[in-house]
Amino acid sequence: xxxxxxxxxxxxxxxxxxxxxxxxRAATSPKDHFYGEVTENGRQAAxxxxxxxxxxxLCRRFQWNMEVPTGQTESQIFEILNRERECxxxxxxxxxxxxxxxxxxxxxxxxxxxxxxxxILGAAIGASAAILAQLIxxxxxx
Numbered sequence: 799x800x801x802x803x804x805x806x807x808x809x810x811x812x813x814x815x816x817x818x819x820x821x822x823r824a825a826t827s828p829k830d831h832f833y834g835e836v837t838e839n840g841r842q843a844a845x846x847x848x849x850x851x852x853x854x855x856l857c858r859r860f861q862w863n864m865e866v867p868t869g870q871t872e873s874q875i876f877e878i879l880n881r882e883r884e885c886x887x888x889x890x891x892x893x894x895x896x897x898x899x900x901x902x903x904x905x906x907x908x909x910x911x912x913x914x915x916x917x918i919l920g921a922a923i924g925a926s927a928a929i930l931a932q933l934i935x936x937x938x939x940x
Contacts, residue, residue, distance in 0.1 A: 803882040807844045810889045810900030811858035812836045812879070838893050844879045855879075858897035859887035 814836050889904045
């Protein structure tokens with residue numbers, strides 16, 4: 799089954815580094831609190847190819863990276879943000895949520911699916927065991 803095509807500009811993992819972090823980022827290891835939300839206005843500007851773009855854009859799931867200095871033109875950045883692609887990590891952007899909060903939302907959905915699958919599997923095994931027990935009872939009770 800083919801995955802739905804998505805755009806990075808609509809993803810909750812589209813992140814930015816605060817300007818002060820852009821300067822020291824190269825000398826430090828990444829820390830979760832450095833990742834900030836790209837606001838709705840910033841996303842609309844990127845979708846419509848309005849300049850200037852926020853500096854330090856990156857994918858929080860590390861599918862691509864545009865930290866300054868990038869050496870890329872804004873038109874190349876717009877192309878990356880707006881290109882339709884298949885992405886395993888995509889989660890629709892929820893205004894007001896940080897990239898880390900989007901990750902928590904994704905974890906919750908994954909956990910709910912896992913619990914549902916385990917419940918269905920448990921019910922199927924239980925039903926199969928009950929049917930098997932009835933068959934065995936029927937064979938030995940005659």
